[in-house]
Amino acid sequence: MPEFPIALRGYHRHQVDAFIARVEGTLGRAQLFAPPVTVAEIGQVRFAVTLRGYRGSAVDERLEEYLREFETKENARRRRLAAAEADRLAGLVRNVRFVTTRLTEGYDEGEVDSFLDTMLVALRGRTARSADVRAARFATTRFRPGYSQPDVDGFLEHLAAEIDRLG
Incomplete structure (x- = not known):
């Protein structure tokens, strides 16, 4: 789980920690205790701002990294599915x-x-x-x-x- 610097005014730490735990669980790096996170959720998540919270820019950068990682995994999954479908069609044509x-x-x-x-x-x-x-x-x-x-x-x-x- 990543660690973020503390700012005078920043994102609510418990909200960020809970969301990051869900992301890490969805990626298979940690146990998942809540519903998996979707790409849309990562792009739309908003955290409350409090005193002595996590620096927003650091959290936002990490969320961008997660987005790229999810998209890479999704593209790889799509390629695998397309390859499997093409193989299925080839079998259909062959038989x-x-x-x-x-x-x-x-x-x-x-x-x-x-x-x-x-x-x-x-x-x-x-x-x-x-x-x-x-x-x-x-x-x-x-x-x-x-x-x-x-x-x-x-x-x-x-x-x-x-x-x-x-x-």
């Missing part, structure tokens, strides 16, 4: 199976498979774009095996929506 057609019109299997391979590479490299998925066009087949057009179109729309959601 998709479409109904095949013979007598009715369908999409050329080789073209669809090639496009899905390209999407797998893009998902793994975090470069997948929903616009590319929506712009995909395939040759059609008749009297030879092809993929059901509604199946492929539905899957590609779902994939594009998931990529959009990932941002």
Whole structure:
């Protein structure tokens, strides 16, 4: 727990200590006896000013450091979640199976498979774009095996929506 210099007029020491204890507990550095602190709370916290309290500038600087630390942790968490989601989508693309057609019109299997391979590479490299998925066009087949057009179109729309959601 950080120590702050005392000023003639400064932040109420017990309020600061209690809040800092919550922050430290939220960060996992101390036991947490109260609800975890949010980034918004750190940015909006106000302390009463009393005689012989903590120097406000020192407390404010430490709160700024906490804000940066929370944001760094949050960004790392978001990156991990995005990577996990991209891996989940890659698994979805890798394992998709479409109904095949013979007598009715369908999409050329080789073209669809090639496009899905390209999407797998893009998902793994975090470069997948929903616009590319929506712009995909395939040759059609008749009297030879092809993929059901509604199946492929539905899957590609779902994939594009998931990529959009990932941002």
